[in-house]
Amino acid sequence: MSKPKSGLFSKENRKLLADPFNMQNPVTVQVLGICSSLAITVKLQPAIVMGVSVLVVTAFSNLITSLLRNLIPNRIRIIVQLVVVAALVIIVDQILKAYVYDVSKQLSVFVGLIITNCILMGRIEAFALGNTPWKSFLDGIGNGAGYAVVLIVIAFIRELLGSGQLYGYQVVPTDWYLNPETGTGFYSNNGMMLLPPMALIVVAIIIWVQRSKFKDLIEK
């Protein structure tokens, strides 16, 4: 029954953290949580806040469920998972409203919808119910971060090409912009990037790049 105790950051535990970044990425490999990654990636700031919020919720919902895993009656386990996740999401939402009000308005319903994010229920049901709290916590952080990283990459591309900005700061020199009156400049922002379909295409490109690099990911 008792396994040899492994260190806090043993190889096995590090794998729990690192895997979701690439080979087990929740967005690009498991294709979960796509809805929110399309909706709130127009700019970097909301994407980062959303990524951090999801990370906090996945980490702590995994931890709490794992702590309770031997106490939860089997018949109501999904309800218990939902209550844990919903409570955490409401707390995160309240904190965002209190301290980053503008971002919370941009994220609007999507913070509330973290509850329905498949990554959460997936990790709790598949991992936290059968593993120790520390491992579950790491798994939660790994998956939340894996989601956040994809969000940030999409938002980076969309904000740079769509608005010429990064984190709200102008990075494309204003002299470059085509001025119809004087005829100077050669550049204009790609308005398409601001629309949801382009987020889908950016996700698809990321998946494409990832799969051509790691052939194991390609389905037979």
Next chain:
Amino acid sequence: MDINSNKYTYLFSIVMVVIVAAMLSYAAIALKPAQDANIELEKKQEILSSINVVVQRDSAGPAFDQYIKQSLVIRNGKIVENPTQLAFNIDLAAAVSQPLETREVPLYVANVGGKEFYIIPMRGKGLWGPVWGNLSLEKDGNTVFGASFGHKSETPGLGAEISTVLFSGQFVGKKILNGSNFVSIAVVKSKTSSEHEVQGISGGTITSVGVQSMIQDCLAPYIEYLKTFGNTVAPAPVSADTLIAEVSSL
């Protein structure tokens, strides 16, 4: 103990719900002051944006004190002396559900670059939820100087467009009175043909109609008061650009 027995399941659910409820109540109460402060600043920001004073939310408090010289409470076209509550604290959502005669509504008197403006806050119904806005009038109590609109949950790209400058900018220079008759400002589908009309949002008809009835309904209690300004004297139009320049140089 058998964790799959009915008794245990009930017990577990009850304990869990009580603990979670206590935690959430604590979070809600502890964070309420910070949230309310944000909402108050946003309200000030929205009021200021109707007189083309664009400020960050953090600096909305001092800017509000700087530009808003007076906050009046109006009831049935008259100023209420010694109102029971401050104009800023009036809950507009509750106020607009009362009959016109007994309704107490706020009126803000602003001073920007030496010119006086009157700001009327509004609240009404959109398609999915409440819509609101602020309309600022010039000293004649008739000509619209600026407007800003907001909404809770109108459809993005359709009804939600009312919060853009493309929509609210149309109100500048429109008139709410015709002679001494209150005609309000209509939100119409076709090209606008008079100074009492603006163009609605295509695809956002119900929101547009909601904005129209909001303006009609929310201006009504002020009309008798506004008429006392003598709207026959038309002041020279002030362009928004020069005012923004003035504001930023202050």
